Amino acid sequence: MKAILIEKPEEKQIVSLQDVPDAQLPEGDVLVDVAYSTMNYKDALAITGASPVVRRFPMVPGIDFSGTVAESSHPDFKPGDRVMLNGWGVGETHWGGLAERARVKGDWLIPLPAAIDPRQAAAIGTAGYTAMLCVMALERQGVTPDKGEIVVSGAAGGVGSVATALLAAGGYEVVAVTGRPAETEYLRGLGAASVIDRTELTGKTRALARERWASGIDVAGSTVLANMLSMIKYGGAVASCGLAAGMDLPASVAPFILRGVTLAGVDSVMCPKPDRLEAWSRLARDLDLGKLEEMITEVPFAEVIDTARQFLDGAVRGRIVVPISA
Template sequence: MKAILIEKPEDTQSVSLTDVNEMKLPDGDVLVDVSYSTLNYKDALAITGKAPVVRLFPMVPGIDFTGTVAESNHPDFKPGDRVVHNGWGVGETHWGGLAERARVKGDWLVPLPEGIDLRQAAAIGTAGYTAMLCVLTLERHGITPDKGEIVVSGAAGGVGSVATALLAAKGYAVAAVTGRASETDYLRELGAASVIDRAELTGKVRPLGKERWAGGIDVAGSVVLANMISMMNYRGVVAACGLAAGMDLPASVAPFILRGVTLAGVDSVMCPKSDRLEAWSRLSTDLDMDKLEKMITTVPFSDVIETAPKFLDGMVRGRVVVPIA
């Protein structure tokens, strides 16, 4: 089978699109014929070696894939079933979806909801499913559209694009944050009510800023998240799911004890299956597939390796889908 293979025989990493013996696939009770994979920020880090994402070599990257079950020893799946996979350490410690076949644990798979095809499910991917988890988090904390504007960082990226579309569809006013002014029209098309220059959230963090937003979805971390927290309304909620700007959080406790702000962490990698099923069910009804189409860039399997560095340079908009089959 064809696969992107990351190897590190010595201290230097190498990556290639090559033929791999299918017998080398890792253990699992479901074998999937992969139709589509994706290229995410984490995949880009793995392929370029810019961060120690890969924990086991050789490794096939690709944290997302969709496809059809070829063989199954799992009670929930049978040959011919359409499935989607996101997270669970795949592409880090277990071979991933940038290959013609993948073998994984059936407990890691989600049956594809009606109304979403294999390509659309790949386009949604971990980014879109994470965005839905963030929206659900805001809802569970009582942040409704009437409470005020929702700020979304990294809005032109994968998580941000889907989050903007989902929130707008539910009647929220979205303040979309981006460092690329050229993406303003794109973000408006997704439903953003306003577009904010990222520089407004990268300056010096004050213990308390002016109240601006009822809630937030953050993919950046560091000063961006700290500034976002400082400008939440009373009892505002921030769903944090990323660290593109850094792992630190140079914030004050003031917003938490003086305004009752909530910082809610959102993990999509090891998220329980019940939450995954809820998120995917909501995506099938809440996400405008026409807006999803505006987010998609298709990259041939043969171009994945040369495309990966563009993620790290901030040159990628929305979602990158890789047809495999």
């Protein structure tokens, strides 16, 4: 089978597209013929070696894939079933989806919703599923459209694009944050009511700033998240799901104890299966697939490695879909 393989014979890792014997596939009770995979920020980190994402070598990256079951000894799946996978450490500790076949634990797989085809499932991927988890987290904190504007950082990226579309479709007034002014029309097309420059959230942090937004979704962390928290209105909430700007949080406790703001952490990798099923059910119901199509850029399998470098340069919009054997 063809696969992107990350090897580390010495100190420096080597990444290449090569033919790999099926016998090298890791253990698992379901073998999937992969139709589509994706490129996410974590995949870009793994492929470039910019961060120690990969913890076992050799490794096939790709934290998402969709496809058809070829063989199964798992009671929930049979050959011919359409399935998808997001997270669970694939592409980090277990071979992932940037290959023509994947062997995984059946407990990690989700049946493809009838309303979503394999290409759309890959386009949504971990990014879109994470965006829905963020929306659900805010809903649990009582966030509703009548409370006021919702700010979304990294809005032109994968999570941000889907979050913007979902929130707008749900009647929320979305303030999209981006460091790329050229993406303004794209974001308005997804439903953003307004677009602001990222510099409004990257300056020196204050314990409390002027109240601006009812709630927020943040993919950046660090100063961006700290500034966002300082500007959330009384009783609001922020769903945090990323660290593109850094893992630190130079914030104060003031928003939490003086304005009753809630910081809700969102993890997609090890998220329990019931929450995954709920998120995907909501995506099948609530996501405008026409808007999803506007987010998609297809990248040939052979160009994945080069695209990873562009990803880290902030030059990628929306969702990157990689046709494998579709």
